[in-house]
Amino acid sequence: MADVIGPRLYACYNxxxxxxxxxxxxxxxxxxGHRQRAFLFSHVMNLVAGPKKDRQLITGWYTIADVECSDCGEVLGWRYEKVNEESQKYKESKTVLEKFKIVKDNW
Ligand SMILES: [Zn+2]
Incomplete structure (x- = not known):
């Protein structure tokens, strides 16, 4: 008898x-930022991206957009729209969500 396990989800903390x-x-x-832990996701859902903005970080130039919850409007992280640095290209089109802003659901 196999247990049926649904997908483990992260939800907006709000x-x-x-x-x-x-x-x-x-x-x-x-x-x-400096101390806050975050996760990098290849795919996210129910999030709305804000206007694109350019940022220079230690690892190079990025074009990012804040992503907010489509329900409550809370900003949960950001999406890498464009990455110039070759070694950081894997981040392109991926989304960072701050750990303290997401909660486990269905685990
Ligand atoms: Zn929300």
């Missing part, structure tokens, strides 16, 4: 809107 699947995590060793 309204419990489902925003990402655990299986879509590319990296858990991510930092948002």
């Amino acid at each position: 309204c419990r809107n489902h925003v990402a699947l655990h299986d879509d995590i590319v990296s858990k060793r991510f930092m948002a």
Whole structure:
């Protein structure tokens, strides 16, 4: 007899809107800012991207857009729209969600 296990989801900490699947995590060793831990996702859902903006970080130039929850409007992270640095290209089209802004659901 096999247990049926649904997909493990992450939800918005504010309204419990489902925003990402655990299986879509590319990296858990991510930092948002200096101390804040964050996850890099290959795919997200129920998020709305804001206007694009250019940022220069230690690792190069990026074009990013804040992503907010489609339900409550809380900013949960950002999406890498364009990455100039060759070694960082894997981040392109991927989304970073701050760890303290997402909660586990259905685990
Ligand atoms: Zn929300």
